[in-house]
Amino acid sequence: MIIQTDSNITSDQQKKITQHLERIGYSWSTVTTQFRQYIIAVGNRPFDIRRVGQLSGVTDVHRVSDPYKLVSKKWKLDYSDINIGDDLVIGPDTFTMMAGPCSIESEAQIESTVDHLVKNNIPVMRGGVYKPRSSPYSFRGLGMDGLKLFAQYCRERGIKIITEVMMVEQVEEMHDYVDIFQVGARNSQNFNLLDVLGGVDKPVLLKRGMSMTIPELLQSAEYIFSNGNEKIILCERGIRTFENSYRNTMDINAIAILKERSHLPVIADPSHGVGIRKYVDKVAKSAVMAGADGVIMEVHEVPQQAFSDGQQTLDYVQAEQLYKQLRELYQLRESFDRA
């Protein structure tokens, strides 16, 4: 059960609500986010929702029996707008593209990418400075030095930054240089990291783990939300299956289903979703039609020379054509939705 409480609720009112919950056999926890206050109650006995709704200080109350609550569309019927700053909003009425290299490699590379993004009116640059790599002997990113350079160039040109955070300790030092914290597939159930990101005032893009079910993804999002941060963006990036003709199996179904089950925006990552350059174009377009609110893609001036993920990275020429076509496709989707 989700109880929204009055922003001026007194501690006495709050106490009466929680005492009632305990009486009917529910455990509860309070959640205060940037925007609202909630009490989340968990239990399985039947109860009279009207009794709860009439308690003083209660604004609204909803039954949600799913394992996830606050991220569910069952209580919040309108899709959420995630405000990134400077009028950039990710949500139901926009289509947001994010592009950039897998890894931040050099100042020249950042500059070249920023030029490319500004030219094509792409508002967010991706680029890893902390890289999760299967092998300890692989390049693991430029770290904070890279991030500072990254931020310097992007801030000047009005480009927002998304980059991966891998551990709790990095959150604070990265905070001022980041516009969207990305949680990678391998950390999608790093619950301590999710807890801490629930306490920051910046949006979080949460990637689905390689073998994570849809309810598990939403429960990981619930960690962030229930720790106080409502600004969450879900990201489908392909799952691991028996098929090995490509890197991951883009789960187009999941995009459609996440949009039905949750009010949070969903971004598709076609680069990881298929993992082979020449198919990124088609997979990105498919994701738009499945209902994605945006895409995040790997782009590099010379993909063949990229430090990582080159085989799934588009060059500027390929990317430019794709940006245009995705915009056109989104327009058509919008016209379908109005039909």
Next chain:
Amino acid sequence: MIIQTDSNITSDQQKKITQHLERIGYSWSTVTTQFRQYIIAVGNRPFDIRRVGQLSGVTDVHRVSDPYKLVSKKWKLDYSDINIGDDLVIGPDTFTMMAGPCSIESEAQIESTVDHLVKNNIPVMRGGVYKPRSSPYSFRGLGMDGLKLFAQYCRERGIKIITEVMMVEQVEEMHDYVDIFQVGARNSQNFNLLDVLGGVDKPVLLKRGMSMTIPELLQSAEYIFSNGNEKIILCERGIRTFENSYRNTMDINAIAILKERSHLPVIADPSHGVGIRKYVDKVAKSAVMAGADGVIMEVHEVPQQAFSDGQQTLDYVQAEQLYKQLRELYQLRESFDRA
């Protein structure tokens, strides 16, 4: 290696070619289809392709080291047009929709569906008369009586028929009433059935098995082709993965890759690909953008009363809107391809 031979090749010429192949350590088999003659040679020693090309009676020769040969795009660069009859062609310059119930249930149901298809200009009706069912106690279809009724109504109104064949014995009796033989996911490696369908003069739509890799699907198609039937349509209908928020995982990547590896057309089955009615629309649209040459969908006047698969079946109103939007989407895709 694929050797195309002259249609007037003499047995002497043929013998010299195969003797050469044996000399260089290759085993071979001859293939005669509706359209052409081939010799397929399998081996792994290096050889001089020019020597083979200069042999008398050889029209063309190609190295194909993939486990599939004749269905590969490596030797046949142009996409194949599959002629269904009466000007209906499935191939690179068309987008073909097939719709109808999971099972043929009654004369009234056939009539209603045919009306719906004619009204919406859908050229092919699907409908099972032999149904593969996990449980022996489930409805298994109306059999030949159903098929004859099915054919009677469709022939009158110019609608083509696609229906599943489950066993070798059925091929002959079904032949005259069918326009496209469908091989279901569970029979996708029923090699005897594939052999026999290689001998018929009608197109075959081959569904991907639930856990079939892309190369395995193409090898199953190779069975049909190498037995003499070039009229093959591949069908992606979702794979089995760990995710169980839906029925199957639509493998959008596979559509893109099949179009790259094979010259055969690819049809998407969004009904099975997700298995839940309200997502069929989005998944169908995704499949168009992934490059599908058409879709096959389950449609029923009253899906809730369907004998089978009701939960993934569209009603007529939903279907009509989807047909229109898919056509519009295909137009946009075509314009992208010309860009």
Next chain:
Amino acid sequence: MIIQTDSNITSDQQKKITQHLERIGYSWSTVTTQFRQYIIAVGNRPFDIRRVGQLSGVTDVHRVSDPYKLVSKKWKLDYSDINIGDDLVIGPDTFTMMAGPCSIESEAQIESTVDHLVKNNIPVMRGGVYKPRSSPYSFRGLGMDGLKLFAQYCRERGIKIITEVMMVEQVEEMHDYVDIFQVGARNSQNFNLLDVLGGVDKPVLLKRGMSMTIPELLQSAEYIFSNGNEKIILCERGIRTFENSYRNTMDINAIAILKERSHLPVIADPSHGVGIRKYVDKVAKSAVMAGADGVIMEVHEVPQQAFSDGQQTLDYVQAEQLYKQLRELYQLRESFDRA
């Protein structure tokens, strides 16, 4: 619901039973096997089981809400003994080993294998004469000629024969030369074949399909049983997963679960279950401890020269040691079960 009926039931008694079933909203079918008569009733309304039990002609009645009925352990608490002939029984009090080549290749090979089996007291020889192969260009078996040779040598020496049947047409011609019909993984949902095997008087070993769930396997067994053949042996041979360090993932859990859910014996196939020779030994031993009633293994005089599956085939020396150890292990398991 499973109703066992009196072997002398009159048509009038039978009619009254089925009328009662219809009245309470159940569809029904009658099953007559080698051993007993049953009525299987399917429905979902609550009913009074005592009322059914008191009907004249009813011997016993059981609620079974699983999708499989007759193969379930819910009504038949004792494990089934499958009699292969000549005192060979596969079941709860025996451990049966079957061994032999993937494919029957030659008379000399049969002779050598039979010698090896006789020497080691292995009662059943495996060997394919019809081979399902992913590629149409691979060796597909010696067919009936091979089977006749196979039978000739085995009959002389008292060895039983298990071999794969791939299609309905083969059942009759193979019948007299076969002691156990094997249904391969790719035909595990070839329902027409299962129907026909339900009509033969010989045991059937049913392999689990590559992506078949446990309930689906049991439903496929139900096809055979409900068509009249109770002599069914289940076979776990590995499933398809994301892991590709080996051929298939031996599902040891499934062996334990099948023994809990069904009264049928379960045989393990460690050769396919891992697919790499040097691990077959360990996987076979694991399968014994998971509760398998026997094993079926690929053995060849010179595995490196086998026409198929050589990489997972044991040579005679390896096999002999394994037979002994498996027997010893089975003794220990028996002593555990008595504890």
Next chain:
Amino acid sequence: MIIQTDSNITSDQQKKITQHLERIGYSWSTVTTQFRQYIIAVGNRPFDIRRVGQLSGVTDVHRVSDPYKLVSKKWKLDYSDINIGDDLVIGPDTFTMMAGPCSIESEAQIESTVDHLVKNNIPVMRGGVYKPRSSPYSFRGLGMDGLKLFAQYCRERGIKIITEVMMVEQVEEMHDYVDIFQVGARNSQNFNLLDVLGGVDKPVLLKRGMSMTIPELLQSAEYIFSNGNEKIILCERGIRTFENSYRNTMDINAIAILKERSHLPVIADPSHGVGIRKYVDKVAKSAVMAGADGVIMEVHEVPQQAFSDGQQTLDYVQAEQLYKQLRELYQLRESFDRA
């Protein structure tokens, strides 16, 4: 390439070695563990291994082209003994059992478990104080207070402690109370945590992630080793597949393969490997025969009242019988290995 260097190597010698590596186009890093010094060189040009072997200060040199190096059995042919302290060694000549509750719940529970373990001569107690839970509303463990109690009781009675560490910050505070740090499946690619555990002087049990391939597991182990800690125990605990008749698919093949590819010991977790109490017994026994060097199992005085994982937890009576039988089985395996 792995180069073992002399423990008294001079910086001059070291420099000459690394200069040689650079000249032949290899990148390198030095590794100093509790036991030895290594230089790991990564590259793909052919090189003369004798030239490297003759360099001053080089003790031994091995080609290892796998993505993992130091954990590979290609250079270290003898299995590693992992010393836990007080004569407890996990390795090739021992079979080690670890048991205890999923979560530490109370002082009484710890006491009861310790009594049970002492009585049965089980040397290691498991129990989580930091619990990774899919839902933020589930019990997440007693934290450091629980761990201190846990340690107090175990130290008194000579029982070693294994417990999960979830984040870098916990390593230091937990250090003095832990004998084996456990890395859970969800953190198996939390590379920062692995790095830090590479710097501690206690053994680490690394669980395989739910969809982690065998090479990926070994690369995660390589993180720990290459950061200086050779005391690593691998743990197979089931993978995620399409089958949902149980919780995870115990990958018995992986146990056999890990023992072939790595010199590190492998422990099986049958509780998570199947996830259903009544099958834990059979799965544990299978794991022994696959070659596991021990097992870790969930045991609770009253499993039905456990805070977490009760459905897969054994009670004391079940556990006691299993301990005995596993020991007996291990004896038989040992006798087989000597054969």
